[in-house]
Amino acid sequence: MSTNVKIAFLCGSLRDGSINRQLESALMMRAEEHGATAERVDLGEYEMPLYHGDLELPETTKALVKHLATFDGVVVVSPEYNGSLPPLLKNVIDWTSTFDRAHFFGPVWGIASCTPGPMSGIMCMRQIQYILTRLGAEVIPVQVGCGNAGSAFSEHGALVAQPSSDLADNLFNAIIRRTREKAALADSQ
Numbered sequence: 001m002s003t004n005v006k007i008a009f010l011c012g013s014l015r016d017g018s019i020n021r022q023l024e025s026a027l028m029m030r031a032e033e034h035g036a037t038a039e040r041v042d043l044g045e046y047e048m049p050l051y052h053g054d055l056e057l058p059e060t061t062k063a064l065v066k067h068l069a070t071f072d073g074v075v076v077v078s079p080e081y082n083g084s085l086p087p088l089l090k091n092v093i094d095w096t097s098t099f100d101r102a103h104f105f106g107p108v109w110g111i112a113s114c115t116p117g118p119m120s121g122i123m124c125m126r127q128i129q130y131i132l133t134r135l136g137a138e139v140i141p142v143q144v145g146c147g148n149a150g151s152a153f154s155e156h157g158a159l160v161a162q163p164s165s166d167l168a169d170n171l172f173n174a175i176i177r178r179t180r181e182k183a184a185l186a187d188s189q
């Protein structure tokens with residue numbers, strides 16, 4: 001079966017020179033090497049105010065949910081802030097969860113994180129996994145932690161550090177396999 005697998009990439013940092021953007025770009029290249037179509041979904045183009053319950057639902061929230069729901073996979077690439085996820089990402093998750101959960105239920109989700117030091121964002125990835133799972137998302141258990149960002153990439157931007165590089169292959173193999181399994185199940189019904 002030749003299902004074209006479409007994967008969205010969301011980065012939790014909008015910073016110029018972000019190492020998570022660097023990881024996002026490397027993962028997009030890797031996804032395409034696996035035969036998938038990779039698309040960056042820039043959260044800077046979906047600005048949302050800090051959530052509180054009296055605010056009207058932003059149009060950007062609706063647009064983001066509808067767009068993400070069209071993908072087979074969504075990969076979150078996030079910095080770790082104080083052992084947790086950054087407010088940008090939490091705000092987007094909270095806003096979108098108040099509108100519609102189609103984007104959590106439809107695609108399978110992957111998680112990655114890049115840090116300057118050796119710890120590779122394990123604390124924030126665990127928290128993102130918990131939140132997404134609680135919202136009903138199917139989250140691939142393999143997480144692409146990438147520590148020591150300064151030496152993790154080649155001069156062409158490819159992810160070369162181990163075990164991060166193997167983890168990236170495992171993640172995309174799993175997203176593609178699950179997408180094909182879901183398509184086969186839908187065809188058989």
Ligand SMILES: Cc1cc2nc3c(=O)[nH]c(=O)nc-3n(C[C@H](O)[C@H](O)[C@H](O)COP(=O)(O)O)c2cc1C
Pocket residue numbers: 013014015017018019020021079080081082083084114115116117119120121
């Ligand atoms: C508020 C704040 C908290 C941080 N907390 C952590 C942390 O808990 N663990 C960690 O590895 N790095 C932490 N860092 C360092 C970030 O990993 C580093 O700034 C990284 O470059 C941010 O990602 P970005 O380059 O994609 O923006 C923190 C940075 C900030 C600004």
